[in-house]
Amino acid sequence: MDDHGQAFLLQEYFFLFGTALVFVLLFRRLGLGATLGYLLAGAVLGPYALGLIGDPQGKIDFAELGITLLLFVVGLELAPRRLWRMRHEIFGLGLLQVALCGLALSAVIYFFTPFTLQAALALGLPLGLSSTAQVLPMLQSAGRLNSPFGERAFAILLFQDLSIIPLITIIAAMNRNPALPEGPPGWQLAGMTVLAIIGLVAAGRFVIRPLFRLIGNLGEREMFVFAALFTVIASAALMEALGLSTALGAFIAGVMLADSPYRHELEADVEPFRSILLGLFFMAVGMMINMAEIAQHPLFVVSMALVLIATKAAIIFALGLLFRMKWRSALALGFLLSQGGEFGFVLFSQASQAMLVESEAASLFGAIVTLSMVTTPFLMMATRRFREAPHGPKEEREGPRADGASAIVVGYGRFGQTVAQVLNAADIAVTLIDNDIEMIDIAGGFGAKVWFGDGTRLDLLRQAGCADAQIIAFCIDGEQLDEAFLHAVHAAFPKAEIYARVYDRRSLLRLKESPVRFMAREVMGSAVTLSRAILDGLGLSVEDIDRAESTYRARDKERLSLQHEARDIRAARDRIITQPLRAGAGAAPEPDES
Secondary structure (H helix, E strand, C coil): CCHHHHHHHHHHHHHHHHHHHHHHHHHHHCCCCHHHHHHHHHHHHCCCCCCCCCCHHHHHHHHCHHHHHHHHHHHHCCCHHHHHHCHHHHHHHHHHHHHHHHHHHHHHHHHHCCCCHHHHHHHHHHHCCCCHHHHHHHHHHHCCCCCHHHHHHHHHHHHHHHCHHHHHHHHHHCCCCCCCCCCCCHHHHHHHHHHHHHHHHHHHHHHHHHHHHHHHHHCCHHHHHHHHHHHHHHHHHHHHHCCCCHHHHHHHHHHHCCCCCCHHHHHHHHHHHHHHHHHHHHHHHHHCCCHHHHHHCHHHHHHHHHHHHHHHHHHHHHHHHHCCCCHHHHHHHHHHCCCCCCHHHHHHHHHHHCCCCCHHHHHHHHHHHHHHHHHHHHHHHHCCCCCCCCCCCCCCCCCCCHHHCCEEEECCCHHHHHHHHHHHHCCCCEEEEECCHHHHHHHHHCCCCEEECCCCCHHHHHHHCCCCCCEEEECCCHHHCCHHHHHHHHHHCCCCEEEEEECCHHHHHHCCCCCCCEEEEHHHHHHHHHHHHHHHHCCCCHHHHHHHHHHHHHHHHHHHHHHHHHCCCCCCHHHCCCCCCCCECCECCCCCCC
């Protein structure tokens, strides 16, 4: 790329990100969500409006990696046993939704438009798919992804992704273009899918997990991010080489790592890339809105978008009732999945190449899908009053939010092990985090589940569930903590009380102004315990032992206060007990000879 081309590329992305920043902040402020802001930013900048940005198709091809990353993150939150538990929703509810919505929309197109039966199927079946890239972030931001409602929505979306293979096969079977090479038969695609999934499972167990273990032992933070992205891209590339769904490959890779101790670290590493690429994807979708074509057929585009939304909402609502959902939840599910999906663009393009529809028709239906995606945030807002609230009273969350734990313990060394065991003994659920691979393996041998990750990163703490926890206990070396970090933790998770282990007096003084409920000096408690045992061995009474301990603690507390005021570790040296205290002057009396 020459200097001119590089400058033009920088200028394009300057306009893209600058405009997106303005629109997203505005729509967030209005409560309309980020997706709509990205779509309108792309529409304004695209070739059919201001024309400041070109090649929307090229950008959407690159930005689809954001959908792949999204499915990888979702896979990380679905352990294999939980995915197995959802099999009835995936292959029951998901199958019925794709089949019924696709056939119903095909019938509408066939009977009410001049399209042939083959063209109606090529256009109607893809319309049965919903937007994974739009729905999953909405569920995540509302905190519903791991609720029963969110599981049903995800089950449908997952089956939709699986259905890409048979839909491609159907379009290929109706091909009218003799110049288009014939693809593999459907049974071969299905067999390749099964083999690819088995290969990904084996790679996850025997290659990816040992790789992350090696990187964790080396302590290379940047390499962990690099390996996370490599895992996603490699799994997606394998599926693409076989002509299968790249998002499905990333999802399987995520599921295989969901039970590993690296789950929270991987989520935290991938999340920034996912957010940026998804935003770019929606901007590219907005850029593809052809205002001229919509202006030529405004009634058809708007009416078809309304038919799409109404048909899918009604069918999904009925299916929700069939699967014993409450009517409010079923209605919310119907509205949430009522839009067209991003894979519709791919299938419309294939239908055009197969000479089933004209390229203008494919573009027109792409505009219909985009318009339906734009309406979703408004539809969810407009129906909020009479559909079920985001957190139903009987919806028990589970999954990555600390697996329901009330306490997060960062550091599972000798100190953290004791804290965790005492909390568990009090029937308090605990999520454990450590970045020592050897310690994690040893703990696993004793039945303890410890997640791998850097507990001094806010994004990882959020992934681990600190937003819902009551306690955050930092049982790591106090030198790894500072006041700024602890203030940031308190601001990010105000519901949680913070406790910390500090190694010695210097660490405690350094963190004196931090919002920590209690700080325990590691060496102090054990030293006091040993001192009491020594005094007991010398024959002192319990009252005299308690008096000696309370005298020491009172002087130590006073000394700490004076040192903090003077900001000098050498202050109040006279409060150190360097010689035996005689009776009187507030000192503890000497014990009797007996």
